[in-house]
Amino acid sequence: MTQITEAKSGNVTEEMKIVAKEENEDPNKIRDRIAKGKIVILKNKIRSLEKYTGVGEGLITKVNVNIGASTDHYNIEEEMEKIEIANKFGADSLMDLTDGGDIDYIRKLVLQRAKMPVGTVPIYQLYYEMVTKRKYVIDFTEDDFFNVIEKHFKDGVDFVTLHTGVTLDLAKKAAEMKRTAGIVSRGGTILAAWEIYNEKENPLYANFDYLLELAKEYDVTLSLGDALRPGGIDDAHDELHVGELIVNSRLARKAIENGIQVMIEGPGHMPLDQIEMDIKLEKQLSGGVPYYVLGILPTDIAAGYDHIAGAIGGAIAAMNGADMLCYLTPAEHLSLPNPEQVKEGLIAFKIAAHAGDIIKVGEKVKNKDTEMSKARSRLNWKRMFDLTFDQDNAIKIYSQYKNFAGGSCTMCGDLCVYLVLPRALNKKKYDKDKKTRS
The missing domain is CATH 3.20.20.540 (Radical SAM ThiC family, central domain)
Incomplete structure (x- = not known):
């Protein structure tokens, strides 16, 4: 039996289940698309894999x-x-x-x-x-x-x-x-x-x-x-x-x-x-x-x-x-x-x-971009590095003029957009509280 003949028989194979889990997809949808030839799972029957790859409709x-x-x-x-x-x-x-x-x-x-x-x-x-x-x-x-x-x-x-x-x-x-x-x-x-x-x-x-x-x-x-x-x-x-x-x-x-x-x-x-x-x-x-x-x-x-x-x-x-x-x-x-x-x-x-x-x-992958935007707005460098495609290179570039992970990057320095406005708002609050106390 092949993946297609299994799918045409209505069966969900172990490989289909693995791909469905990785893709956050319904295993039955994976099966139905394989039956129609719209998805393939790249795997020789005799080979063991650590990483399974499904290719086709609805998948990344x-x-x-x-x-x-x-x-x-x-x-x-x-x-x-x-x-x-x-x-x-x-x-x-x-x-x-x-x-x-x-x-x-x-x-x-x-x-x-x-x-x-x-x-x-x-x-x-x-x-x-x-x-x-x-x-x-x-x-x-x-x-x-x-x-x-x-x-x-x-x-x-x-x-x-x-x-x-x-x-x-x-x-x-x-x-x-x-x-x-x-x-x-x-x-x-x-x-x-x-x-x-x-x-x-x-x-x-x-x-x-x-x-x-x-x-x-x-x-x-x-x-x-x-x-x-x-x-x-x-x-x-x-x-x-x-x-x-x-x-x-x-x-x-x-x-x-x-x-x-x-x-x-x-x-x-x-x-x-x-x-x-x-x-x-x-x-x-x-x-x-x-x-x-x-x-x-x-x-x-x-x-x-x-x-x-x-x-x-x-x-x-x-x-x-x-x-x-x-x-x-x-x-x-x-x-x-x-x-x-x-x-x-x-x-x-x-x-x-x-x-x-x-x-x-769409949302199957876009959530990472949202997480990166949130991490940037909070100057959360660890999270930013975690979300990149090449963490080591990102850290290397970040550190080329700076030896610690914190605050702004060296492009904007003290003019970082995520520092200027919060400082102004904090100062306004401080001045208002000080005036109230006096």
Whole structure:
């Protein structure tokens, strides 16, 4: 039984109860939305979790962190440090994107150390295995691909990105079209190259029923990848972008009918005024399947600060119904991120998700903002620090010109608004009492 088949039978699973408690939601509502494919719980049947993550309608916006070594920089200790950062600062899911070295070993370490659900992109390992066998990527067989996917499932991966929607027809169009940024998905590029060279349909699309059988055995959530996402704002909502979304929406509905949990991945780069429309389009086409977006990046020129640009787009996406944001770091488009950049990206996107949720789910999250406002008005620094996303950094900044927690901050000093008026009122009361006594 999967979460969906349990839900369709009217059962509330233990996982549903846990998510309902964390979200302060009715377990029956969680069950009903899972039955319709509007919520997923990211959990492989064989894996134990410390942190459960529900993604979808009526739930707070989740944030995913990407880690993983590359062929240019393979440092296991650094990747483990990134996991500790994700654990500490509240990532809701974590994707291991390792594409070089001992991929199996790193994946198993990630699954051991991450408290939250873990996702992967199996085609990265398929590509690397072809390279180590002195083959080119166009030489893999369909069996090669599905063997790697099944290996990830058996290891305990909770969700996988699979580029099901880049059909042979769309791959040929992509090769012919004059897109500004071309195809920016690594997995999408690999599949498009394989399809065009071999004149064969995407094996994930052609064998989707078999993929569903594999996923059902482990209740792995399929994250239908956006292989043809816009990699520049000029390409947003072109024929490739929308065409792939239509294909993935159709496949997502088929997965739900067969009891398989599924998400759809989204852009990418997109002007701010198209974000709301994009979210509504995905929801309309798919029937409300959870939408997992990268960024969204509303400008292409923020290199070094893409975590800020992406958080701007991410907040708007969350506000309009995006269900999970894949973070960006300051290293996006430039480098593999170091641990500090992972932290910066995660916190930026936690803020973006929260800002969007103030509109999307309201009082479920807004009470923290009210508590912070009250703490500020009372100059209650301990409470303020407790409510921040990064307490250590807040204390460090507060203390940079001051060595005790009390009174005003050093920005306003003696002119603090929460000191001036109370002093005036206290003085007036004192003067009045003194006059009365005399």
